[in-house]
Amino acid sequence: MNKEEILNIIKTKISEKIQNFETLIAETRASSNDTKSSMGDKYETGREMLQQEINNLQRQLNETLNQQSIIQKITDEPSMKVQNGALVKTDKGLFYISVSLGEIVFDDQKIMTVSAESPLVKAMFGKKTGETFSINTIHQAIENVW
Known part of the structure; x- marks a missing residue:
């Protein structure tokens, strides 16, 4: 990515x-x-x-x-865990932690831009590839973090 x-x-x-x-x-x-x-x-x-x-x-x-x-303030440096500036792939979608701008399309993939203040990001913040988290009884697995 x-x-x-x-x-x-x-x-x-x-x-x-x-x-x-x-x-x-x-x-x-x-x-x-x-x-x-x-x-x-x-x-x-x-x-x-x-x-x-x-x-x-x-x-x-x-x-x-x-x-x-x-x-x-966000850099394009690789991330090892979910943090501001990280691109996160879960089993439910692709998320870019930055600001909340909605959906963007890049290389024919839909990426949701989400704020670090959102409940979704707060639930996954600090987690690494292979870890899971839940929000509103929906379980998600982190497949990759860039």
Whole structure:
């Protein structure tokens, strides 16, 4: 498994998300400035709704920036046990311990990107190839750790 390429895919996805949020915030601010009306309360309500949308987008942008700072600290060095930056194959799937971005496809394989804070990772953290763990009564065996 080429962890360097997987890490680059994740970095690219995060950069694209950041760019999208920044664009959405700029567009929403622009539309907020364009909202001119002599309707009094309706104008203020519309501006407040746009401000809430900007705040929501800003919060999502901050979460994504936090993910970016976490991913910058992860290396593609081989792992002997389940830890941040490890690629883990269990009998149920392939997991990359980094940030929670959902599923990515690499070399025709589905890889779930999961945060070290997730219950799944907490259950398998520190384990090595051949060891087992359980989460929600589902038993999994670790087949390989990269």
